[in-house]
Amino acid sequence: MRILNRLLALLLLTLLLAAALLTLGLVTGVLSEALVQQAWPYAPVSAIARDVALLPTLTYQGTPIGPVGPGTPIGPFVVGGAIMVALLAILGIIRELMPPPRRARTLVLRGDAPGYTEIAYDTLDKLAAYSARGVAGVEQARARVDPKGGALNVRCQVLVSPFTDLATTGPEVERTIAERLTRATGLPVRTVQLRAVVQEERARRHVR
Amino acid sequence: MDAERDPARRLPDDVALARAALAATRNVAGVAGISRGRYAIARTFGLGGEAVEGVQLTHDDAGLRVEVHVGVRPVPIPPLADAIRAAVVAALAPAGIVVAAVDVWIDELRVDNAADAGEEAG
Numbered sequence: 001m002r003i004l005n006r007l008l009a010l011l012l013l014t015l016l017l018a019a020a021l022l023t024l025g026l027v028t029g030v031l032s033e034a035l036v037q038q039a040w041p042y043a044p045v046s047a048i049a050r051d052v053a054l055l056p057t058l059t060y061q062g063t064p065i066g067p068v069g070p071g072t073p074i075g076p077f078v079v080g081g082a083i084m085v086a087l088l089a090i091l092g093i094i095r096e097l098m099p100p101p102r103r104a105r106t107l108v109l110r111g112d113a114p115g116y117t118e119i120a121y122d123t124l125d126k127l128a129a130y131s132a133r134g135v136a137g138v139e140q141a142r143a144r145v146d147p148k149g150g151a152l153n154v155r156c157q158v159l160v161s162p163f164t165d166l167a168t169t170g171p172e173v174e175r176t177i178a179e180r181l182t183r184a185t186g187l188p189v190r191t192v193q194l195r196a197v198v199q200e201e202r203a204r205r206h207v208r
Numbered sequence: 209m210d211a212e213r214d215p216a217r218r219l220p221d222d223v224a225l226a227r228a229a230l231a232a233t234r235n236v237a238g239v240a241g242i243s244r245g246r247y248a249i250a251r252t253f254g255l256g257g258e259a260v261e262g263v264q265l266t267h268d269d270a271g272l273r274v275e276v277h278v279g280v281r282p283v284p285i286p287p288l289a290d291a292i293r294a295a296v297v298a299a300l301a302p303a304g305i306v307v308a309a310v311d312v313w314i315d316e317l318r319v320d321n322a323a324d325a326g327e328e329a330g
Contacts, residue, residue: 105247106313109286115273115309117289120246126317127282186286 006096013092020086026053027078103146109185121145124181128154131180135173137164139199145181151190152181158194162201170194223254225272225300226263232299233263233276236291238283243315245277250313271306279316289314 025031026049036049056075060068106118128143140159145152154177160169173196178189233239242262244250250264266273274296280288289312297307 109289111286111290113290113293113310114307115293115311117285117312117314119285119314120316123280123314123317126319130282130317130319180282184282184285186284 009096010093013089013096017086017089017093020082020089022049023052023082024079024086027056027075027082107147107185107187109187119185124152124185127184128156128177128181131177132156132158132173135169135176137161137169138173141173143177148190151188152185153190154178154181154192156192156194157197159197159199162198164198166196166198170196221303222252222265223258223260225303225305226252226260226265228299228303229263229265229274229276229296230260232295233278233292236288236295238281238288239278239292240281240316240318241279243277243279243313246313246315250275250277268308271308272300273309273311274300274307275311275313277313277315279318280314282317282319285314288312 022031022036026033026036031049033046033049033053037046055078056073058074059070060072060074061070064070103121106120107124109117109119111117124145125143128145129141132138132141132143137160138158139161141156142158143154143156145154147153156173156177158173160166174192174194177192181187181189230242234242244261245264250262252260252263252265254260262277264275266275276292276296278292292312293310296310300307
């Protein structure tokens with residue numbers, strides 16, 4: 001799912017970048033409507049290219065906004081907007097292509113005593129899931145604990161019984177996870193993001 | 209440093225020390241067992257193929273550095289680590305060993321024991 005989201009984001013950002021560059025080319029005169037039509041002989045695209053190419057010749061006709069009044073050419077604004085969109089799209093593409101930050105393998109706790117204590121993050125994941133499963137109504141739980149600035153962030157997914165009141169169980173799960181992790185590690189828990197899925201009620205067995 | 213260059217003098221002693229450290233660690237409340245190490249196997253080797261898993265000893269100028277790998281029950285970890293440190297230092301003190309540091313690795317959480325619920329609540 002994450003890969004699919006990334007691919008979709010890359011596709012969208014590439015289209016956005018292409019649109020911004022096309023606008024810049026048409027507005028500045030680097031590209032012409034004929035060239036666009038030659039590259040993509042499709043009537044709606046030709047119409048859009050013609051309209052965009054006409055933008056520098058237009059002037060603002062609305063109510064005055066600050067220094068912009070009726071008669072102000074809109075060409076510079078189109079160029080500025082296209083450059084901004086192109087830059088944002090490039091930044092977005094770079095961000096999507098960068099590998100996501102990886103979690104360290106262990107959490108290192110340093111105390112006053114000589115030596116350090118290392119806890120595998122898997123262990124903390126397991127502790128968080130175990131804590132969630134201890135709450136009434138929670139059938140299954142998975143959790144991931146991430147460090148952030150001397151505190152812990154937790155993402156947890158729980159499968160709850162269909163007869164559970166989510167309004168009370170959700171906060172209870174969050175509180176239990178935060179308390180247990182803080183007690184176990186001595187570190188504060190900043191956030192617990194909980195995703196609850198209600199278990200489907202099992203089909204009743206028909207007895208003849 | 210001399211001891212490090214002379215394995216015949218150091219290794220048999222290291223195995224004995226590692227066993228003592230291991231026994232002391234096992235007896236600490238909250239320790240569910242000894243782990244071999246999560247990302248690399250922690251071993252102390254002796255002569256004749258002897259090896260103690262879960263403990264690794266390193267000699268340096270400050271003294272002996274002990275690394276123990278444990279599986280724990282769901283208990284507060286910093287006090288548990290301090291208890292392990294104290295137990296290891298106490299176990300090695302009779303041999304006249306200066307323990308520079310004890311690094312505690314929590315490799316596993318073991319929650320399969322029914323007694324954990326009661327222990328955790330306490």
